[in-house]
Amino acid sequence: MRILRRKIIHRALILGFSLGLSTVASAVDFTAIETLAEQEDMSAQETDKLFEWIQKAANQEVIAAQRRLGWLYDTGSGVQQDDTNAVKWYRKAADKGDAESQFNLGIAYKLGNGISKHNDKALEWYTKAADQEYSFAQNALGEM
Numbered sequence: 001m002r003i004l005r006r007k008i009i010h011r012a013l014i015l016g017f018s019l020g021l022s023t024v025a026s027a028v029d030f031t032a033i034e035t036l037a038e039q040e041d042m043s044a045q046e047t048d049k050l051f052e053w054i055q056k057a058a059n060q061e062v063i064a065a066q067r068r069l070g071w072l073y074d075t076g077s078g079v080q081q082d083d084t085n086a087v088k089w090y091r092k093a094a095d096k097g098d099a100e101s102q103f104n105l106g107i108a109y110k111l112g113n114g115i116s117k118h119n120d121k122a123l124e125w126y127t128k129a130a131d132q133e134y135s136f137a138q139n140a141l142g143e144m
Contacts (some may be wrong), residue, residue: 063098064098066096066101070089070104073086086114
């Protein structure tokens, strides 16, 4: 795993240096960054750099990055847990049709995490995700 992580970081750094750090997030295959994000034994420096890349990609409207940034804030993984920021980033991806973010936004409305509790809004977002065959949203609708 350590070799894979180094290869991903090396690839990202080469692209970043050749294209300029401001474009590294859009230049790097975001799937590789997400793979790196799943590693549990990252150093603090690696975690900080990874967060920076995800944030850059999210600001460049990369939907997967917006979803991931919402999740990082939601869970407090590598960053201070912040429900309001989680909702902000989930909403950006959800508005673009991302089913997982729509489901997560539905949860936020149902529980009142980072946003006012609102069951009708939760139902609306669950439905949008379920319409895309997102099974967790379909189950949530069945429980409402």
